[in-house]
Amino acid sequence: MTTPSNEQVAAQEQLHDQFNDVWGNPRGWKSLTIVNHTTVGIRFMLTGLGFFLFGGLLAMLVRTQLAIPGYDFLEPDVYNQVFTMHGTVMMFLFAVPMMEGLAVYLIPKMLGARDLVFPRLSALGYWCYLFGGLILCASLLLGIAPKAGWFMYTPLSSAVHTPGPNSDFWLIGITFVEISAVSAGVELVVSILRTRAEGMSLNKMPIYAWYILVMAMMIVVGFPPLILGSILLELERAVGLPFFEVARGGDPILWQHLFWLFGHPEVYIIFLPAAGIVSTLLPVFCQRPLVGYRWVVLAILTTGFISFGLWVHHMFTVGIPQLAQAFFSAASMLVAIPTGIQVFAWIATLWVGRPLYHVPMLWLVGFLVIFVCGGLTGVMLALVPFDWQVHDTHFVVAHMHYVLVGGMFFPLLAGIYYWLPHFSGRMPSVRLGKWGFWLVFIGFNLTFLIMHWTGLMGMPRRIYTYQSGLGWDLPNLISSIGSFIMAIGIATVLLDIVLHFRFGQKATKNPWNADTLEWSTHLPPSPYNFVSLPPVRTRHPLWEVPDLEERIDRGEFALTVIDHGRRETWGIEPLTGKVREIIHLPGNSWWPFIASLFIAFTCLGLLSKFYWVALVASIVAVLVLLRWSWENGAHPLAAPDARVQPGEPPLHSRTCDGPGLWGMGVTLLANGALYLALLFGWFYLWTVSPNWLVPDDPVIDQRLLLASAVLLSVVVLWQRPVLRRLRQGQGEPAALITCFVGTALLGALHAGLLLWAILAGDLAPRATAHDAVIVVMLVYSLAHGALATILSALQALRVHYGYVCKRTPYEPLVVEQFWQYSLAVMWITYCSVVLFPPTFGGV
Amino acid sequence: MAREVAILWWAMCAFATLVLIVVTALWVHAMRRKGPQMDAARARQLTLRWLVGGGLLLPTLSVLLLLLFGIPIGHRMLPLPLAGEQPMRIEVIGHQWWWEVRYPDSGVVTANQLHLPVGRPVDLDVTSADVIHSFWVPRLGGKIDMIPGRDNRIRLQADQAGTFRGQCSEFCGTQHTHMILDVQAHDEEDFVNWLQARREQQISALPGPAGEVFDAHCGQCHRVAGVSEGNRAPDLSDVGARSMLGAGVLSNEPGALLRWLHEHQQLKPGNAMPLHDDLDPDHLSTIADWLETLRP
CATH class of the missing domain: 1.20.120.80 (Cytochrome c oxidase, subunit III, four-helix bundle)
Incomplete structure (x- = not known):
């Protein structure tokens, strides 16, 4: 490699300056207009962290209350609000948005694109998430938080048995937040299918993108049943339409079907991206490709499909026919197969490679132990007679935390440590990182391992206290002590992360010697990721083209002209990765922020029962969205200059196959899932x-x-x-x-x-x-x-x-x-x- | 039947522990292994073996084994028609936050306690008057949800006399915690005697002003056989014989009833019984004394 001359460096810097003019992020108030995926992804993750700390605090309150029998630290009604909000916050405001945020940040960089395909939608999703989450959490501070459990079973959550706005906050707030989940889902699907690097055919895609593709599709199909259920239950509560009320022909079990139709896939929506982190990190630390790429892809797809056929295993005690139970029992256990394939693919990767030890590896080992344990108790729970015994006891609480904390939180931490240099350009501290891991690992197991036993001894979930003398005293105390150790561990990890921004060593280029394209951006990255878009001919571009980063930076590859003022990325054929068109992306815009603000007003109007406010705000929101849609396609603000360089393909708005077509298609898929859920409700009520x-x-x-x-x-x-x-x-x-x-x-x-x-x-x-x-x-x-x-x-x-x-x-x-x-x-x-x-x- | 599930649990627990140890050991060994760099063909062959053996065969066989043992156990727990002796039928109705127990063949009604005969199957027909509850006596068997508008059935059999603790296991609101059922299994003869005594129980109303207070305030919701016909709150006809008050809040010792009448909203916040602050304490005391005498 020759050292670049001064003129070359100057030309390179000038090119980057020109790109920054088009792609740069404004400051001050105008930063509310940012649509760039790097910024939006970081916002998602930081907000997710905030909600995680809030949800964690609630968990500490729960464990304090249960530490000793008969304790009156929290009043029963407050306790019920606290545990309901703990589950709700962790599931809807932490796990899903955090994983989506990471994907929003990483996916374009891994795929060699400059941004996600619908940048304004990313921003809308973020604001809906933030406002919805804040509205929901505010309810707890006001003492009127949801208190019927995160599953909101009716009739307990109905207007008769929970008068007051408590349940409304859940139904309306969560639906608001789900706009964000579904919009990010649509966007990720279309981005992964249509905006990869030139030549990156599906089978050359980084494995993480496969995981995210399946996760996003599951969100698109899995969330709508819950959105529908929430709308129906809110209509029942607010207007008296009796979908779930037996006396007027409804059925409360319909709610359970709609809830778990979403709720079970949700578990895999959280787990798959985390497994994607594992499958991405392990090969890097082994310096060997992932073993059995095709097997793993098949396993991911199978998991996605099977997970939609399992929801009834949450309802084994409802009294449904025996044959159905046997079917769902067997189907639930089938998930062990694709999961087993992944676990053994990871073991085989370690076996053939030469693992290096870094802090992320610790979290991966922790993940394996905890997750496998959670998976095994999961198989037990799928067995109907055993489930009848331990359903709704602390055994299930333990199982679920093993799966979710083991299957999501540990890989997430591994991923955060791994990508920290990418966010900040600095390396974390090894010593603090190790302390943090061991405290969390020990604290977690102390809290939840013994909880299996507590459940087997008959302690039901969701009780705010218990009598002494049932044998539950000691295990509960141990759990509570463990939870505080875990909290200290999380504080240590946070401290490490905060300190590293100030004291961390500067990261070298591609510090872990990774194989995927996100490590060829600057650290931290520029808003446009790549000044020139490289072609990809292999699954491991950075391993096989070692000077790729310099060549990208020198502008050796495609789409380096920027004087037309458009934000551009490649539009490709979904299967082969052949370039079909130039996708021109919209720039910063106020519309997403304003639209989500008016949706928030709509929600507040509904919550406070000022329906005219809700009506006016929703009409304004629709008008804003239509106004937003006006700046599209051939509108001068969307594509100031339609000319392209000789030899380049046309702009997508000049073709019949732009990403909007795909966006509409995937959105209609989500919409269709909602309608099918409604249709299911209709036929269900007729028959059952x-x-x-x-x-x-x-x-x-x-x-x-x-x-x-x-x-x-x-x-x-x-x-x-x-x-x-x-x-x-x-x-x-x-x-x-x-x-x-x-x-x-x-x-x-x-x-x-x-x-x-x-x-x-x-x-x-x-x-x-x-x-x-x-x-x-x-x-x-x-x-x-x-x-x-x-x-x-x-x-x-x-x-x-x-x-x-x-x-x-x-x-x-x-x-x-x-x-x-x-x-x-x-x-x-x-x-x-x-x-x-x-x-x-x-x- | 609970015993079979316990055996199932220990077997599964042993097997799961074994799998966990083996998988973790494999992982750790794979990480620490120091072998020569593997050539591609060898690595391919090895990984295929891992994927087929660990990823396909291990889970498939485990699941088959589990279903083979588990499904018959589940089948035996179902309330299927019996050939010989017919199971006894008891109705249990969940309320926020107490249990109504009815013996349809003898017309006996009680609350928060369930008397069973030992050694024969009992079919419990469960439903709910308000929200979803779940019936569960851990040491006797599995649980079944109590759902408004539906009748579910669960079959239990106590193999020896004794008391068992039942507790609502579907979250049902503020006082889900205090919805405990006292289950007493009696030898056949004792059970028949108890049922007989309850059926023939004669209760004379409380005389005087305290009796009027009872009629005006308590009897509107509570039933006392032959005295009041309220149906919104627990039947009190044998309240003096119960081991607990408030569905598990207080042990029913002498004086506990009076304490409950005074402090029930502190002891069980949110329960449906109104405060008694406006009632004459002497009358309350008389009522409590009288209630303590109500036993078969």
């Missing part, structure tokens, strides 16, 4: 509800419904040929405007008919769950019809402004997907509401 009430006469004018569905079909059929020609580069503005205005008018008519059908029908949604579900299904279709109408009208306007034309055909294709989805939903609703009931003896 103990007191299902069916009206004698049809409650809705079926002809109106049919007419409305037919109109929607006409819209989609009318658009098809027009958009097909557009895709082929034909179609004059006048014809496009006619089509979009026409479809908008028909869409409005469709929505109007649907609204008429709802209002003119004989529906009594407060009287029966039957009518309540129908109302929700129809309102769901109505909302889709109305939104599609607005989007088409906006498209007409954009044709008028010249943002959409035959050279920029991209946006109407995105909107078309939404119309098609609405159509499918409308007909399924029609069949389920009109055609299905007579076959079941209804009307």
Whole structure:
């Protein structure tokens, strides 16, 4: 390698300055507009840390209260709020956002991209997470926190048995936070599939990206059932629609199904990215590729699929049929196989490699011991007769902490130590790091190992005190002592991390000699990650091209021109990694912050029951989101200059295959999961509800419904040929405007008919769950019809402004997907509401 | 039946400990191993062996073994129809935060205690009057949820006389902690005698102003056989014979009942019984004395 001359260095610095002009982060108030994934990822992680400390403090309160029998440190009602919030905060405000934050930070860098594909969505997700989390935690300080358990089983959480806003904080706050989880999920899926380095085919992807891809898909499909459940329960609480109330035809067990349909995949949503950290770190410390890459990828995919078929194992004591229990029992145990494959792939990697000892390795060993232990008790719990005995005892508390702390927290700490030099450019202290690890490891096992025994001796969960003389005194005291040791350990780790920013040794380039691309950025990285985008021909680019970092920095690779002022990254073919287009990314924007602020006002309006505030705020939020969508595609703010260098592919907004199309597709997948959960509820209540009430006469004018569905079909059929020609580069503005205005008018008519059908029908949604579900299904279709109408009208306007034309055909294709989805939903609703009931003896 | 589960637990525990030790030992050994650098072909062969042996065969065989032993045990615990002697039927209804126990064949009702005959299967039909509770007597068997609008059944059998502790095991609100059930298993003869005594129990109402206070304040919610017909709170007909008060808050010693009447909101905050501050302490004392005499 030759030393670069002075001119070369100067030219290089000038290039970086130009990139900073386009990509740089503003300071002061304007830092609220930042959309860059590095900043957003760090914000996610720091906020997650804050909520972790809050949740940990709650855990300390719980352990203090249970340290001795009959202790009155916390009042029962406060205790119930504290343990409910501990679970809620750790699951929703720490584990998932922390893992997503790390992925948001790492994924583009690992894949050789400059940013995530929807940067403004990253920012929106962050603000929703922050505001939602703050609203939720504020409730505890006000003494009106949720207190029906993090699982919110109804009827305990219902308006009858928990009056006051406690449960509302959970239902509304968590739904708000989930906007963030799902939006990050959509974004990660599309980014991983569409914005990798040139030549990085799926089988050359870093293993971490596989884990995150599956995690993100699971979020996209797994969170919507809970969002739906929360909406239904909140409707029951606030307006009296009796989805879960037996007397009016509902069923409380439906809530449990919806909750665990989400709740079980959630465990793997937390575990998979952590396992991804293990699979990333071990090979680096062994200086050998991960053994059995293909096996591990298959194991990840299998885990993702199986995890959606296990939820009933949380409900073995509900009294469901025996055959179903045997099925779910066997299915639950099956998860041991893909997990076993990963564990043995890790052992084999260690076996063939030459492991180096660093602090992250300690955390990995700790992970293995604790997680395997948790996995084994998990297999035991999947056995129905054993579960009947220990379900809802401290045995389960112990098991769950072994899985979650072992399976998530330990790898996370390994990962944080590993990537610390990346965040700060400095190395942590080995001595403090070791102290921290051993204190946490010993404290954790002291707390939770004995808790298995406490549970076997019959101590149920969620009791705020216990009598002396049952044999529970000593184990509880030991657990409490252990928890304080663990807290001291965590404080030591934090101290180490804080001190390293000041006193840590400067990190050398690629300090661990890792193989993945994130270590070829500057430490800490520039907002654009790479000044030139390198091609990738191998799974271990930094091992096989040792001077890659210098060559990237010198601008030897692609997309180094920046004077057009666009933020750019490659858009690739998902399988092969061949470059297809240049994706131009939006810059900093106020819209995400403002939109999330108004969503927060909506939530506060709902919580305080000032419904007009909620209504106004939600309308403003929708307007802000539509305004945001205006600065897209060929809008001058989105792509100031559409010219590209000779030989380069076109901008994505000038093609028929931009990332927005994929974003819409994945979002509709999430939306479809929500709708399917609703449909599941409908058929579930028909077949299982103990007191299902069916009206004698049809409650809705079926002809109106049919007419409305037919109109929607006409819209989609009318658009098809027009958009097909557009895709082929034909179609004059006048014809496009006619089509979009026409479809908008028909869409409005469709929505109007649907609204008429709802209002003119004989529906009594407060009287029966039957009518309540129908109302929700129809309102769901109505909302889709109305939104599609607005989007088409906006498209007409954009044709008028010249943002959409035959050279920029991209946006109407995105909107078309939404119309098609609405159509499918409308007909399924029609069949389920009109055609299905007579076959079941209804009307 | 609980014994079978205990054996199952110890077997699983031993097996799991073995797996944990072996996997950890393998991991640590793999980390510390100092062998010659392996060539690619050898490494490939070795890793394949690891993945197939440890990743596929070990979990598959363990799971099969577990299901082979576990499913029959679970099957035996189910309340399936019996050929010979029919199980006795008892209804248990969960309330926030107490247990209502009914013997449908004899019409006897009690609360927070469950009397069982030894040596024959008992089918408990459980449900709830408000939120979801869960019925569990750890030493007699597994648990079953008590769900409003549904009837669940669990079969228990006590093999020897004695008292057992039951506790609600589904979180059911503020006083989930204090929802304890006192289970007493009697020899067949003792059980029949108890049931007989309860059925033939004659209670005469409390005379005088204290009796009026009882009718106006207590009897609206509590039932005392032949005296009051309240149905929102525990039946008190045999309250004097119970081992505990407040579903596990106080041991039912002499004087405990009066203390409960005065301090129940401190002892069990949030329970549904109103405060008695406005009642004459002498009347309360008389009522408490009378309640203590209520036993079969």
